[in-house]
Structure formats: C-alpha cells, structure tokens
Amino acid sequence: MSDMATAYAEDPHGIGARLREAGPVHQVAMPDGTSVWLVTRYADVHAALADPRLSLSKRNAKPGGYQGFSLPPALDANLLNLDPPDHTRLRRLAGPAFTARRVAELRPRLEAAAQRLADGLAADLEAAGEADLVAGFATPYAVLAISELLGVPEESRVRFRDWTAGLLGAGATREGMAAVVREMYAFFTALVAEKRADPGVDLLSALVAARDADDRLSEDELTSLAFLLLFAGYENSANLIASSAHALLADPAVRAAAAEGDGAGIAALVDEVARHESPALLAIRRFPVEDVEIGGTKIPAGDTVMLSLATANRDPRRFVAPDVVDTAREDLQRHLSFGQGIHYCIGAPLARLEAEVALGVLLDRLPGLRLSASRTAEWRPSLRVRGLAVLPVVSGG
Ligand code: HEM
Structure with missing residues (x-):
C-alpha cells in the first residue's frame, strides 16, 4: 500500500479529519495504484449517495479505473453493482424478508444465541480471567444471526471470518482475494443447489423458489444476492457490536446512559456508535454517467467516486462535537452509516436489532464486565471497514 493508504488504514478518523478539513474532494490513489475521487463532507456525501447520475454499475466505469472487487458473474450481479430497473426488481424480491415486522420475529432466536454466547464468555472469563469479546462473542453472534436468516448450515459458518480477512484485511493480496472468491463461488453455488433440492423456511429457499417459479431473477442474480446478504450481513454487524461494547465499557457515563429507558438507552448507543465509528x-464505489460537480470539483463521467461515510459522520458542519460519543444527540439517526437513497442498507433494521439484543444480554448476564487493564483493544487496519481486531475484557465481579 502507499504510505498514505497505510496511514489511513491505521488511523481512519485522524487522517480522514485532515482530508475533510483540507477540502471537500480529493484525488487519491488506491492501493492498486488507480486513482479515485474521495468525497469527505456530510452535505456532499449525503447528496451523492442518492444522486441517480452516480451509477453503481461497472458498465459506466472507464476502463482501467478502480472498480472494487473483481468477482465472477455468479457473485457480481448483486444490488450493489446494479442501477434501476434491475436494482428495483431485485430489491423488491429481497425486501419482504427485511421489514421491521419480519426482523422482529427473529428476536427470540437472537436472544437465545446471545445468551448462549454470553454464557460461553462468562465461562472463559472464569477460567482464564480475561477473554476477547470479538472472537468470543461479537463475531460468532453476527455469523449466527445472518446464517439463521439465510439458512446456512452450521458446519459452513466458520469459514466466513477467513473470507472477510482475505478480502478486506490490510494484507489482502490480489492472489489471496482470487482464491477466496473461488472458494466463495463454490460455496454459494453449492448452497443454492442444496436449497433447491431440500428447501427450508429460510430466506434463501424463498429466493430459490422465486427464481424457479417465476424466473424473476437469474441464476447469477440468485447466488449474487445470497453472497451479498451474507457478506454485507455479518462483518459490519460484528464490528458495530464490538465497537458499541467498547464505547460502553470505556466510559462510565456512556454505560450509565445505555442502562436507561428500558432498552432505549442501548438503541441510542447503537446508532451513536454507528455514527462515531462507521463500520x-x-x-460502494460509484461512476458518474455524465460529468458531475461535487464540492466545486468537476468529476468526469466514468471516473471512480468514493464517498467517505466515516468523515461525513464526523463532519463538524453537521454534528455538534462529532468526535464525542453522545447518546443524547437530537439527530442520532441522521448519520450516513447505512447509506442513503435507493441503496440504503436493506439490513439496517436487522443490524440495529442484533446489536440491541447483544448488548442488552451482555449487560444483563455480565454486569461486572470491564475493559482489561493489561491488554488494550486493537483496531484492525483497513481502508474499508472499521472494526476491533481484539477487545480484551475482564469480569469485575
Ligand atoms: C452495522 C451493520 C451494517 C452496516 C454499517 C451496513 C452498511 C451498509 C451501507 C453503507 C450500505 C449502502 C452502500 C452504498 O450505497 O454504497 C448498505 C447496503 C446494503 N446492506 Fe448493509 N450494513 C449493515 C448490515 C447489514 C445487514 C445485517 C444486511 C443483511 C442481512 C445488510 C445488507 C445490505 C444490502 C443487501 C445492501 C445493498 C442494498 C441495495 O443496494 O439496495 N447490511 N449497507
């Protein structure tokens, strides 16, 4: 990686703030050497997220520019690479599984999973005195939640973590990524075949039925959607949960506020941490279909535009004291962490519920939980995701 990219991956908020205050739009180099336009301020990022002139389809990209992951067609035909009308059709198919009502039905299963994992964490704490809340709770919980929804068999779930490390980790190489993509491709096509042969009551079986009955989505679209839901569905959620736990354990005032209001305090914390840390x-990279002006800069059609959610979420032009975790903000949900416009995160209600349940159960089951005094939490260096690599905790009795 270039020096700048390495510095950003290690300190996205610090370097991000410098870029945002230096100007609204910068031309920066991605690790592969390609050049992109980085948009840093809230008003511009907010408008650009919902701007129909910014396409997500690679068809509108200039050859040789930064295009994001290179995936085979069976994984690439997903919502985050499509514009209307294909996007609209696919989103309608997946939408019903993610309504607030459908998601609320998952609550008992999420609670049971969180209880089981919190028991495990408590046992680890008792045995070893210290445990890692990321590996011991947040990650397995988020994997479990999305796997339940999609109907991914238990024995396959362990591989997800390696895949995301291979794709999103700072040390991800082109060859490593290609190998991961091949493995994921094999996994998702096999999973679709299994659901076709033996349908369950899960989302993936419903999508297979939609494909087979009415031909409303192609086979590539089906595997791509399954891939996107799984991939988008757990890494960000695991990070939000661990970051929220960290915020809560790091500051007694935040912890006290979270305990208020019969769950309302926790809900507020989850949104505030979503803003503050931006999982x-x-x-996703965007390609202007015509020349556009953003923040006073003319960006030619076909160039690559990157919208920085993290710097927008800490823009002092939009949020008062943006670097502080303050669950009493009036505009708690005005962050851009779930996007905006037609690509607004379909999983946002699930992500919020998952995090609320996880933190509620943790506080209940382990009221003495504290940050370890001997080992500090470590953030994973990455250009794309903000998440803790380890969150060492102890039980204060
Ligand atoms: C804390 C957790 C999460 C965060 C921070 C997050 C963030 C985002 C963001 C920023 C976008 C918009 C990307 C863009 O426009 O460039 C998005 C879209 C999406 N997210 Fe999430 N997400 C989370 C959880 C989930 C979950 C749990 C699921 C599914 C189970 C999910 C599925 C999706 C899908 C399918 C899209 C594409 C929607 C579309 O293009 O219409 N996400 N997410």
Whole structure:
C-alpha cells in the first residue's frame, strides 16, 4: 500500500479529519495504484449517495479505473453493482424478508444465541480471567444471526471470518482475494443447489423458489444476492457490536446512559456508535454517467467516486462535537452509516436489532464486565471497514 493508504488504514478518523478539513474532494490513489475521487463532507456525501447520475454499475466505469472487487458473474450481479430497473426488481424480491415486522420475529432466536454466547464468555472469563469479546462473542453472534436468516448450515459458518480477512484485511493480496472468491463461488453455488433440492423456511429457499417459479431473477442474480446478504450481513454487524461494547465499557457515563429507558438507552448507543465509528468507512464505489460537480470539483463521467461515510459522520458542519460519543444527540439517526437513497442498507433494521439484543444480554448476564487493564483493544487496519481486531475484557465481579 502507499504510505498514505497505510496511514489511513491505521488511523481512519485522524487522517480522514485532515482530508475533510483540507477540502471537500480529493484525488487519491488506491492501493492498486488507480486513482479515485474521495468525497469527505456530510452535505456532499449525503447528496451523492442518492444522486441517480452516480451509477453503481461497472458498465459506466472507464476502463482501467478502480472498480472494487473483481468477482465472477455468479457473485457480481448483486444490488450493489446494479442501477434501476434491475436494482428495483431485485430489491423488491429481497425486501419482504427485511421489514421491521419480519426482523422482529427473529428476536427470540437472537436472544437465545446471545445468551448462549454470553454464557460461553462468562465461562472463559472464569477460567482464564480475561477473554476477547470479538472472537468470543461479537463475531460468532453476527455469523449466527445472518446464517439463521439465510439458512446456512452450521458446519459452513466458520469459514466466513477467513473470507472477510482475505478480502478486506490490510494484507489482502490480489492472489489471496482470487482464491477466496473461488472458494466463495463454490460455496454459494453449492448452497443454492442444496436449497433447491431440500428447501427450508429460510430466506434463501424463498429466493430459490422465486427464481424457479417465476424466473424473476437469474441464476447469477440468485447466488449474487445470497453472497451479498451474507457478506454485507455479518462483518459490519460484528464490528458495530464490538465497537458499541467498547464505547460502553470505556466510559462510565456512556454505560450509565445505555442502562436507561428500558432498552432505549442501548438503541441510542447503537446508532451513536454507528455514527462515531462507521463500520463501513466508505460507500460502494460509484461512476458518474455524465460529468458531475461535487464540492466545486468537476468529476468526469466514468471516473471512480468514493464517498467517505466515516468523515461525513464526523463532519463538524453537521454534528455538534462529532468526535464525542453522545447518546443524547437530537439527530442520532441522521448519520450516513447505512447509506442513503435507493441503496440504503436493506439490513439496517436487522443490524440495529442484533446489536440491541447483544448488548442488552451482555449487560444483563455480565454486569461486572470491564475493559482489561493489561491488554488494550486493537483496531484492525483497513481502508474499508472499521472494526476491533481484539477487545480484551475482564469480569469485575
Ligand atoms: C452495522 C451493520 C451494517 C452496516 C454499517 C451496513 C452498511 C451498509 C451501507 C453503507 C450500505 C449502502 C452502500 C452504498 O450505497 O454504497 C448498505 C447496503 C446494503 N446492506 Fe448493509 N450494513 C449493515 C448490515 C447489514 C445487514 C445485517 C444486511 C443483511 C442481512 C445488510 C445488507 C445490505 C444490502 C443487501 C445492501 C445493498 C442494498 C441495495 O443496494 O439496495 N447490511 N449497507
């Protein structure tokens, strides 16, 4: 990676603030050497997220520019690479599974999973005195939640973590990514075949039925959607949960506020941490279909535009004291962490519920939980995601 990219991956908020205050739009180099336009301020990022002139389809990209992951067609035909009308059709198919009502039905299963994992964490704490809340709770919980929804068999779930490290980690190489993509491709096509042969009551079986009955989505679209839901569905959620736990354990005032209001305090914390840490640092790359002006800069059609959700979320032009975690903000949900416009995160209600349940159960089951005094939490260096690599905790009795 270039020096700048390495510095950003290690300190996205610090470097991001410098870029945002230096100007609204910068031309920066991605690790592969390609050049992109980075948009840093809230008003511009907010408007650009919902701007129909900014396409997500690679068809509108200049050859040789930064295009994001290179995936085979069976994984690439997903919502985050499509514009209307294909996007609209696919989103309608997946939408019903993610309504607030459908998501609320998952609550008992999420609570049971969180209880089980919190028991495990408590046992680890008792045995070893210290445990890692990321590996011991947040990650397995988020994997479990999305796997339940999609109907991914238990024995396959362990591989997700390696895949995301291979794709999103700072040390991800082109060859490593290609190998991961091949493995994911094999996994998702096999999973679709299994659901076709033996349908369950899960989302993936419903999508297979939609494909087979009415031909409303192609086979590539089906595997791509399954891939996107799984991939988008757990890494960000695990990071939001661990970051929220960290915020809560790091500051007694935040912890006290979270305990208020019979769950309302926790809900507020989850949104405030979503803003403050921005699990997805950047939105998906976009390609202008015509020349556009953003923040006073003319960006030619076909160039690559990156929208920085993290710097927008800490823009002092939009949020008062943006670097402080303050669950009493009036505009708690005005962050851009779930995007905006037609690509607004379909999983946002699930992500919020998952995090609220997880933190509620943790506080209940382990009221003495504290940050370890001997080992500090470590953030994973990455250009794309903001998440803790380890969150060492102890039980204060
Ligand atoms: C804390 C957790 C999450 C965060 C921070 C997050 C963030 C985002 C963001 C920023 C976008 C918009 C990307 C863009 O426009 O460039 C997005 C879209 C999306 N997210 Fe999430 N997400 C989270 C959880 C989930 C979950 C749990 C699921 C599914 C189970 C999910 C599925 C999706 C899908 C399918 C899209 C594409 C929607 C579309 O293009 O219409 N996400 N997410």
